[in-house]
Every structure is written in C-alpha cells, then in structure tokens.
Amino acid sequence: MKGFRPLIFAVVALSFFLTFASSAFGKAPEEAELVAMHYLGEQMASWIDGIKPESLSIFAINLSGPLDPEHSRYFETELRKGLSDRGINKVQTCMECRNPYVTVKDDKVIVSAGVADAETLKRVAGKQPVQAFLIIDLYRTKLRMEAQGQLLDAQSGDMLGVERFSVPALNLSDSSAQILLTFGAGMVLPNSGPQDFTPCGNASLLEEVGFAKAGLTTGAVISSTLGTLIYVVPTISFRGHFGNSGMSYALMPGLGYGFVGGFKGLDTRISFEIFWGSWAVFGVEGNYVVSSGSTKPAIPSYAGFHVGIAFGR
Numbered sequence: 001m002k003g004f005r006p007l008i009f010a011v012v013a014l015s016f017f018l019t020f021a022s023s024a025f026g027k028a029p030e031e032a033e034l035v036a037m038h039y040l041g042e043q044m045a046s047w048i049d050g051i052k053p054e055s056l057s058i059f060a061i062n063l064s065g066p067l068d069p070e071h072s073r074y075f076e077t078e079l080r081k082g083l084s085d086r087g088i089n090k091v092q093t094c095m096e097c098r099n100p101y102v103t104v105k106d107d108k109v110i111v112s113a114g115v116a117d118a119e120t121l122k123r124v125a126g127k128q129p130v131q132a133f134l135i136i137d138l139y140r141t142k143l144r145m146e147a148q149g150q151l152l153d154a155q156s157g158d159m160l161g162v163e164r165f166s167v168p169a170l171n172l173s174d175s176s177a178q179i180l181l182t183f184g185a186g187m188v189l190p191n192s193g194p195q196d197f198t199p200c201g202n203a204s205l206l207e208e209v210g211f212a213k214a215g216l217t218t219g220a221v222i223s224s225t226l227g228t229l230i231y232v233v234p235t236i237s238f239r240g241h242f243g244n245s246g247m248s249y250a251l252m253p254g255l256g257y258g259f260v261g262g263f264k265g266l267d268t269r270i271s272f273e274i275f276w277g278s279w280a281v282f283g284v285e286g287n288y289v290v291s292s293g294s295t296k297p298a299i300p301s302y303a304g305f306h307v308g309i310a311f312g313r
Contacts, residue, residue, distance in 0.1 A: 009310040029227070032169040032170060032312065036169035037071065040078070041082045041146045044079055044158050045081075045082025045085070046082070049244045051151060053088070053131045055092075056092075056130055057093065057134070058091065059132060062136065062137045067140050075147070080084055081087075082285045111118045121261070130154060130166060131153070132151050132153060132154055134149060134275060136150075139262055145167055146166045148164045148165075149163050149164075150162050160287040169253070170311045176208040176213075178204070178206040178207075180203070180204075180308060180309075180311075181202075181203055181310075182281065183301070184200055184304050185199050185303070186305065189302065189303060190300070198223050198304070201222075202306065203272075204218075212236050213237040214284030215234075217232075217234075218233075219231055219233075229259045229287070229297070231257065231258035231267040231287070232255035233268075233269045234254055234255065235253070236254065238250065247275065247276055249272065249273060249274050251272055252272075252273060254269070254276045260299050263297040264297055265291060267290070268289075272284055275288070275310055275312075280309065282305070282307045283306060284305050285302075285304060286301070
C-alpha cells in the first residue's frame with residue numbers, strides 16, 4: 001500500500017490543479033464570438049458617438065455564462081478601437097468602480113460589487129474627472145450575442161442613454177459561419193418579349209477568412225419556356241453595418257460554373273444583401289452566363305430581387 005501513496009498523491013494533486021485551472025483560466029472566445037464582438041463594439045461606439053461625451057470611463061463589463069473574462073477584455077478592446085475611430089480618445093477604465101464595497105445595514109454586512117449608489121458614484125467621479133460612466137452587460141445565446149449599454153452622467157448619476165445591441169453568432173466546427181437561404185423572382189435578360197417573373201432560389205455557406213467571409217453559393221433560375229439555369233459559384237462577402245442600428249449589409253460577388261440545357265460555361269453572380277434583425281434578409285442579385293463562339297445559353301443573364309433567412313453574420 002505504501003508504494004501506491006505517491007501515485008495517489010499525484011492523482012489528487014493533478015485533479016486539484018485541473019479544477020483550479022478550469023476556473024482560473026476561462027475558455028478562449030470562439031471565432032463566431034470574436035466576429036460578433038467586433039460588430040457589437042462598432043455599434044456601441046457609434047451609439048456613444050451620437051451622445052458625444054467628451055470623455056468616459058468604462059465602469060464595468062458584466063458577463064453572463066458561458067462567457068468568461070477573456071470575452072470582457074476582447075470586447076473592451078473592440079469598443080476602444082471603435083471609439084478611437086470616431087475621435088473619442090479620452091477613455092479610461094475605472095478600476096475603483098469594479099472593487100467590492102462593504103456596508104453595514106442593521107446587523108448585516110453587505111458586500112456589493114461596483115458603485116452602490118449615486119453618492120458613491122460622485123465620490124469616484126471626483127477621483128476620475130470624466131463626463132460619463134459606461135456600464136456594459138454582455139450575453140451569449142446559442143445563436144447570437146447581445147450587449148446592453150448604460151451611459152451615466154459621472155457627476156449626477158443621471159441616465160444619459162440606454163441601448164441594446166444584438167448580432168447573430170453561428171458557430172460551425174469552431175468557425176464563424178453564415179448560412180443564407182433566399183428565394184425571389186426577376187427577369188431574364190435581354191427581354192425579347194412579354195414574360196412573367198422568373199423564380200430564382202439560392203443557398204450560400206460562408207466562413208470567416210479574416211478580411212471578409214468566403215464560401216460557396218448554389219442556385220437555380222427556373223423558366224418555364226427557356227429551361228433552368230443551375231450554377232455553383234465560389235463567393236466572397238464584404239460586410240458592413242448601418243450605424244448603430246440592427247441592420248447590416250453584404251456585397252457578394254462570385255465566379256463559378258453554370259449550365260442550362262446543353263450549354264455549360266462560366267457563370268458570374270453578384271448580389272447585395274441587407275440583413276434585418278436576427279434572421280431576415282432581402283436583396284437584389286444579377287447573374288450573367290459567359291458564352292463563347294456560336295453556342296449561346298438559353299438564359300444569358302438574369303436580374304431580380306429575393307428575400308430569405310440568414311443564420312449567423
């Protein structure tokens with residue numbers, strides 16, 4: 001039995017270390033969360049810029065599970081970058097605001113984190129001469145990340161503004177992914193005569209590549225008289241957002257392969273997408289089939305609009 005004591009001691013010590021390490025070192029943010037925090041930081045910076053405080057101090061960044069302290073540091077960096085891009089450079093971190101405060105009420109000792117009341121806020125503001133304090137609450141659901149910002153007057157404690165921001169964050173195989181499913185209608189060009197709207201459907205799977213998203217788009221233009229154009233197009237997506245609103249956009253050009261009837265050749269496609277809320281997407285698209293020689297495709301080009309759903313950003 002004595003020979004097993006060192007082994008038992010080693011197992012117990014290793015278990016203790018792993019338990020401590022799992023609580024002390026949080027899981028690093030996933031790629032989908034990193035992308036979402038970038039967008040959230042930009043939106044919150046744009047909102048703060050609309051209120052235009054001359055200087056501010058980040059009071060606290062409150063996290064809910066499964067987010068870890070790593071998320072707090074990364075989000076603060078993204079927010080500072082967005083503020084700096086808008087000319088707001090007097091940004092501090094209020095370390096005293098995040099320290100616990102001990103108060104005694106009747107026979108109870110109350111320990112509270114951060115500034116407990118307006119008087120304490122004024123006292124802290126005297127040590128940090130800034131115009132506003134910022135409180136941030138950061139949440140993560142299975143499909144999106146949300147942030148809520150509260151901007152307080154540092155002298156009076158009055159509320160200057162409250163805003164909520166939300167960005168879809170879909171994670172596939174530890175990568176920030178986006179799935180688009182759209183359906184719409186348009187016209188086959190050139191228009192040689194009267195024709196009804198021609199339906200078109202698309203499915204796109206895109207992943208983060210750093211400066212944009214890239215992936216594959218497959219779709220079909222279905223005409224009752226000219227046949228069906230089917231295409232598979234590698235696509236790149238350049239993204240942006242409209243101020244601090246929940247709306248964002250993407251310009252998606254692509255070049256791939258298409259066929260209609262007996263014709264096979266290059267297919268070029270471009271679309272402009274507008275994302276509304278967590279799911280909805282609508283946009284316009286154009287499609288041109290490159291022909292060579294005397295063989296001409298039955299559907300040379302197509303232009304139309306579409307609506308659909310989007311998973312992730």
